[in-house]
Amino acid sequence: MASNFIGRFLGVRRAVTYERSPMPNPPPPPRRVTIPDVARHAGVGQATAARVLGGYGSSSAATRERVLAAAAELGYSTNAVARSMISGRTHTLGVVVADVENAYFARAVRGVTDVAAKAGLHVVLANSDEKGETEKSAVQMFIERRVDGLVVAPAATDHEHLDKAVAAGIPVVLLDRALSGAGLDTVVVDNRGAAKAAVTRFTEAGHTRIAVVTSASPDENATQLAPGADIWTTTERLTGYRQALRAAGIPRGAELIRHTGYDRTWARSAVLELMSSPDRPTALFTTDNVATLGTLDALLDLDAHIPGDVSVIGFDDAEWATLVRPRLSVVSQPVQELGGLAADILVRRINGSTARPRRHTLPTAYVPRESTGPAPARVRPLRAPGE
Amino acid sequence: MASNFIGRFLGVRRAVTYERSPMPNPPPPPRRVTIPDVARHAGVGQATAARVLGGYGSSSAATRERVLAAAAELGYSTNAVARSMISGRTHTLGVVVADVENAYFARAVRGVTDVAAKAGLHVVLANSDEKGETEKSAVQMFIERRVDGLVVAPAATDHEHLDKAVAAGIPVVLLDRALSGAGLDTVVVDNRGAAKAAVTRFTEAGHTRIAVVTSASPDENATQLAPGADIWTTTERLTGYRQALRAAGIPRGAELIRHTGYDRTWARSAVLELMSSPDRPTALFTTDNVATLGTLDALLDLDAHIPGDVSVIGFDDAEWATLVRPRLSVVSQPVQELGGLAADILVRRINGSTARPRRHTLPTAYVPRESTGPAPARVRPLRAPGE
């Protein structure tokens, strides 16, 4: 029991699992050229060759040339693993996002890699699929691999695993989502303010039935609607939504919130259900990519007229937002910059910065396009989809 | 001169560059718990502790428990770098794509990571931005880091750098694009056949002015139109296009091909120019994501009626293809499977497979939607965009 727990804690069981390959015949690893080989071939001492090849210490021009020639002749290539072992630096950043396939995270990852590459760092990618357990095991792996820094868009609601990383001397930056009490550098946008501003456009246009469609952490047992989202970003955006309603004097009972799973079709179902009500909403605010996609699926299925029947504002500007008709009004956020800043903070910490961890909030912008309009005088019932 | 060249060849100059950090004060690396520490604390020999922690060899239950308890107490965590050094395996795959931000590559990367994760492999990501030089330096880095395998969507037209990887014992799989004479495993779709099939829809519908919009390798000097694309995929799709034209008896002189750069706005300009001609095309085939986006931008700007004025077929099904009106007809390809298969092949090779490298061709499917129709009887001139 105890040993089982401990074993898992240490990652030992997993190590066993993947350390032993299932196939019987590991191919003979080709003997690689090492520094001693080069040194011998160049007729110099090992340490001298190492200095030339490693680009440190001093060496005469003549020696340098001899060593480099020998290296080229033998086809020498640095072994970064050995170098990492002694230097303690792997020149690697670990990145954990929910899903690279999601355009939001793809852009963020791009931002991270760009800045990282400039600093000579590589990026290892892990997808958590919004599952806390997956994230934790990924972080544990990254610790074992001694990455120099970690960018995490947390799906887990606690931060024990991240604390472990910090304790191991690995700086951690939270991306897109904050984690209360974690004391970590965090790069986010003002989700609450942005959501409030967006929803306020609705209230100002006379809308009173305003719904929010949001993706949440998937729950294993959930079939259609996942339970309350603990993801900070979602919570913040919902808070902004509530603030906007309150400011407009819309009663608390009129809140219309749909938590859907991390799947476009779930959001579609939720909106279909939402719009079938006699006093259906006349305005829809979607808090993420996936929710926006599913929402538009549903509205198109319903032949809803936008913004005649419903106004729509999406969070995050997508590449297709100007391709749909009407063009989608959105809250745009500097996603790539978010990732870039995260990487930048890491680089600074790796280089020794001990500045107090803080939250960096990047600005968002409401981009009005054509999917928003005044509340309709009369709410037209929408026909159920053919299916 | 010579030493300069050699130095770069060996990656030594770069190593120097990023090995020395620009900041003055590297923070004191926290002393980490190692196997000898655990062994001492548990009162067993070092080798014994190593066996328990590493999950190999044999050990009694009592010993195991003692060691694991000591490890947990001390907060021991495996050093994967040291393990890699002696085992020669890093349990890492290197992936080079043009740009993760591109939905196509994002999906492919997802496919790779999923399969890799299942095999206990991590994925290091590099973007080439379609630049051969960037790709080469990334590959060189991956060799130095001793990745266990390499997935490359080649932008470079030669394969010297990839040969070097293979010579170093690193299996390489080409993704999305083939490279003639490289003798490498390759995972692609039947680009030629798919393009031919798509364009044939046009010819069968009576179209004779059929244009192709394609993204190409960016050229440093190019401002608007980049020169001939050497990317295999593009070439193949163009060949398919030509075959379809020939089969329909459309004269060779009627070919309408626009190579645009790797940027949505370039494709837009190209299409704007294309459509301003008096005998403008009545059908447009776009060979990739970016080209499709820019093409639709242009057509929307022109207020072109699809498919009344122009029919459109795009290569690769995008998440928004059913959101635009009319819904976009596309050639869909199993992108994630492409990546997954690439990773799968690597896993097999890492486990010792010495099967002859071959090309794996995955099927595509033409998905008819609403953006295609019969050739218009009369070609209506399109109004120039307001701007």
Place this chain on the structure above:
DNA sequence: TGGCTCGTTGGTAACGTTATCAAGATCCAC
């Protein structure tokens, strides 16, 4: 010319694992 500094050089000890091997303990069948 003596003494001193500085650039260059090479031997050797890390780094933290896994691999090898010999020795002792245990167990079983005969």
Place this chain on the structure above:
DNA sequence: GTGGATCTTGATAACGTTACCAACGAGCCA
């Protein structure tokens, strides 16, 4: 009760770098 096989155990040698240090020669100033 004994021979042989099997299980445990720990000392020690890898792996391929970089770090450290002592030794050597050249150059310079007094």
